Amino acid sequence: MDNSKAIFLKEATVNAADGVQRAFISKALGGYYTNRDLQKARYRDWERARDAASMAKWSAVNDLANVLEKFVNNFERNGGVVHWARDAAEARDIILKIAENAKAKAIVKSKCMTSEEIHLNDALEKAGFGVVESDLGEFIQQLRGEAPYHFVFPCMHVKREAISELFTKHLGTAPTDSPEELTMIARRHLRQLYVDADIGITGANFLVAETGQISITENEGNARLTAALPRIHIALSGIEKVVNELDDLSVLLPMLATAGAGQPMTCYNTLYSGPRKKGECDGPEEFHIVLLDNARTRLLADPEQRDALHCIRCGACLNVCPIFKNIGGLAYGTTYQGPIGSVITPHLRGLKQWNHLSGASSLCGACTDACPVRIDLHHHLLHNRRNAAKESPTLFDRVFHNGFNFVIKRPWLFATGGRIFRATLPLLQKLPLPYMGAWMKTRDLPKAPAQSFRDQWKHDHV
Amino acid sequence: MSDARTDIFARIREALKVKAPKPHLKAQTSSPKTSVAAKPWLPDGGETAEDSLLILAEQLAKLKAVLIRVPDHASAAKAFAELATTKSWKKVAYHGHELTRPLAATLTCEAWEADASFDKQKLEGSDAGLTTCESIVAQLGSILVSSRSSGGRALSVLPHVHVVIAEASQVVPDLGAALALVKARHGTDMPSMLSFITGPSRTGDIERILVLGAHGPKELFLILVG
Numbered sequence: 001m002d003n004s005k006a007i008f009l010k011e012a013t014v015n016a017a018d019g020v021q022r023a024f025i026s027k028a029l030g031g032y033y034t035n036r037d038l039q040k041a042r043y044r045d046w047e048r049a050r051d052a053a054s055m056a057k058w059s060a061v062n063d064l065a066n067v068l069e070k071f072v073n074n075f076e077r078n079g080g081v082v083h084w085a086r087d088a089a090e091a092r093d094i095i096l097k098i099a100e101n102a103k104a105k106a107i108v109k110s111k112c113m114t115s116e117e118i119h120l121n122d123a124l125e126k127a128g129f130g131v132v133e134s135d136l137g138e139f140i141q142q143l144r145g146e147a148p149y150h151f152v153f154p155c156m157h158v159k160r161e162a163i164s165e166l167f168t169k170h171l172g173t174a175p176t177d178s179p180e181e182l183t184m185i186a187r188r189h190l191r192q193l194y195v196d197a198d199i200g201i202t203g204a205n206f207l208v209a210e211t212g213q214i215s216i217t218e219n220e221g222n223a224r225l226t227a228a229l230p231r232i233h234i235a236l237s238g239i240e241k242v243v244n245e246l247d248d249l250s251v252l253l254p255m256l257a258t259a260g261a262g263q264p265m266t267c268y269n270t271l272y273s274g275p276r277k278k279g280e281c282d283g284p285e286e287f288h289i290v291l292l293d294n295a296r297t298r299l300l301a302d303p304e305q306r307d308a309l310h311c312i313r314c315g316a317c318l319n320v321c322p323i324f325k326n327i328g329g330l331a332y333g334t335t336y337q338g339p340i341g342s343v344i345t346p347h348l349r350g351l352k353q354w355n356h357l358s359g360a361s362s363l364c365g366a367c368t369d370a371c372p373v374r375i376d377l378h379h380h381l382l383h384n385r386r387n388a389a390k391e392s393p394t395l396f397d398r399v400f401h402n403g404f405n406f407v408i409k410r411p412w413l414f415a416t417g418g419r420i421f422r423a424t425l426p427l428l429q430k431l432p433l434p435y436m437g438a439w440m441k442t443r444d445l446p447k448a449p450a451q452s453f454r455d456q457w458k459h460d461h462v
Numbered sequence: 463m464s465d466a467r468t469d470i471f472a473r474i475r476e477a478l479k480v481k482a483p484k485p486h487l488k489a490q491t492s493s494p495k496t497s498v499a500a501k502p503w504l505p506d507g508g509e510t511a512e513d514s515l516l517i518l519a520e521q522l523a524k525l526k527a528v529l530i531r532v533p534d535h536a537s538a539a540k541a542f543a544e545l546a547t548t549k550s551w552k553k554v555a556y557h558g559h560e561l562t563r564p565l566a567a568t569l570t571c572e573a574w575e576a577d578a579s580f581d582k583q584k585l586e587g588s589d590a591g592l593t594t595c596e597s598i599v600a601q602l603g604s605i606l607v608s609s610r611s612s613g614g615r616a617l618s619v620l621p622h623v624h625v626v627i628a629e630a631s632q633v634v635p636d637l638g639a640a641l642a643l644v645k646a647r648h649g650t651d652m653p654s655m656l657s658f659i660t661g662p663s664r665t666g667d668i669e670r671i672l673v674l675g676a677h678g679p680k681e682l683f684l685i686l687v688g
Binding site: 028029031032042043044045046047048049050051052053054055056058062063064065068069077078084085086090134135136137140153154155156158159160163179180182183184186187190191195211213219220221222224225227228229239245246247248249250251252253254261263264265266267268269270271272273274275276277280281282283287291293297298300301303304306307310373374376 | 465466467469470471473474475476477478480481482483484485486487488489496497498499500501502503504505506521524525576577578579580582583586601602603604609610613614615616618619620636637638641642644645650652653654655656657658659660661662663664665666667668669670671673675676677678679
């Protein structure tokens with residue numbers, strides 16, 4: 001997919017110039033900043049809580065084989081079935097097979113970014129299974145036929161008028177401009193689907209090794225219903241979601257809510273440890289988990305960027321990123337948008353095709369400051385740039401760096417070059433310079449000083 | 463071709479041969495060994511039972527959940543009956559328990575125990591679900607229900623209103639304490655579902671504007687005895 005960069009540049013240019021849409025996104029995020037700060041203030045030491053969250057994930061990821069094995073053993077002891085998928089295709093096949101064996105008529109899904117990553121809905125629909133997204137934002141995006149804009153707030157870019165039109169078109173409801181009424185339309189529509197569905201598919205936010213439970217974080221109650229009413233529950237999760245102990249959640253659940261949505265805790269944080277137990281009156285008869293690698297082990301093999309696997313998908317780095325706020329989530333063309341997406345996508349899909357995302361950063365570090373698990377995001381963007389230049393240097397990289405290397409080792413050449421450069425600087429302003437077009441369009445070159453720094457130093461000190 | 467599990471574990475072991483540095487912590491010298499050690503840095507849940515109840519009341523109010531404090535079980539039943547009348551409930555589903563039965567008995571509308579296997583449609587058509595809980599977390603305003611304490615998975619989330627009846631002694635200061643209690647109580651025989659409910663169901667998916675009652679209950683009442 002070599003045109004991913006071209007698409008990115010085109011989308012980014014258009015969106016960055018759309019002041020109305022940018023103002024809309026800023027307004028939508030305004031309430032988040034206020035609530036996040038109010039909740040952060042309740043922490044007696046947010047920075048040290050970040051230390052604890054970071055260490056909880058560090059210790060699990062750096063002992064992944066053992067922790068994962070412990071999780072799997074406990075999960076199976078609780079009566080769940082474990083499936084392993086090396087890549088997206090294997091994960092899709094596993095889920096399709098479960099659906100075929102169950103002769104499923106209807107499938108309901110709660111929000112799961114990993115399922116976006118493996119394009120699960122497409123595969124299910126092609127195989128003839130009806131699948132409905134139940135998270136309101138995902139439901140709207142599914143009707144729009146569009147990927148999520150933000151991996152926590154999937155349709156934050158869509159105005160209520162557009163949602164009203166969408167519902168009128170697909171559900172035949174009367175137009176309304178009330179977010180509440182629109183939410184109730186979706187509520188009424190989806191309720192019957194939970195009751196009728198054979199299979200419920202969810203993601204997982206944490207896999208608790210100590211107890212073999214999976215933890216699901218949500219606000220709407222759709223995941224609760226998805227895992228309560230259908231006969232079969234399938235959870236799809238990356239292998240890196242594991243944590244050592246149940247206690248780790250006492251730090252991670254509140255921090256996920258505060259960093260991600262400015263809440264003390266999201267509305268429902270649910271631990272599932274198996275199918276319906278003896279003596280329980282409801283719940284699924286079967287509980288499957290699909291554990292997905294899909295290049296996560298490639299990221300694991302890079303000790304410098306391994307901490308990117310600590311990500312708890314709160315979306316805080318997107319919410320503070322000046323690039324995300326200006327170009328929007330769809331421009332990225334990735335499952336995971338914003339700084340974390342720009343860091344991990346090159347590992348998941350190939351550095352050569354996706355390195356351009358490393359350049360989509362002002363390196364301001366707002367993402368790193370916002371990350372509740374202390375992922376060194378903005379430095380990883382630099383690491384990706386360096387790795388890309390090493391792996392497949394462009395012609396410009398080669399000519400420029402070899403040239404620079406040659407000149408810098410020869411002081412006489414450096415001095416001569418400097419003199420020529422100072423003399424010709426006014427001319428450069430008028431030339432159409434390669435690579436510099438976008439920069440020069442809105443900026444003037446500075447005036448060249450009469451003397452070089454070395455000459456000045458000699459003059460003043462020698 | 464070897465199986466996927468073997469391959470993935472081989473990849474993980476190979477990848478972890480090179481050690482990664484610890485994260486850049488604020489407190490390098492006293493990096494936390496366990497998450498339990500993080501307790502003093504998290505939001506306060508109160509030192510005494512009295513403190514915890516104050517924090518709980520404040521959190522529930524912010525979450526738009528309704529706390530009804532009553533001195534004894536007779537007043538709890540009265541408060542519940544009044545709620546049913548005010549809200550004109552026609553059908554109430556409840557989890558059969560010594561705390562809930564006296565409340566259900568005061569109702570003049572239809573009340574049914576949803577503990578045996580039940581009709582999903584009937585539960586969906588119920589105006590309210592009445593359950594007990596495992597514990598209540600003052601720090602966050604969360605109510606921990608389980609497939610045991612709340613009569614399965616759906617009763618606390620499918621009816622349009624959720625009412626929880628609990629004793630004040632079930633309030634614990636923080637999330638860590640609630641999780642410790644779960645482990646102590648259930649050990650390796652956990653209920654198949656444990657859910658921290660923090661306020662009524664909500665969404666901000668449309669223009670980031672808060673709407674209550676996205677898919678789960680629109681209203682959440684906690685009747686606390688004592």
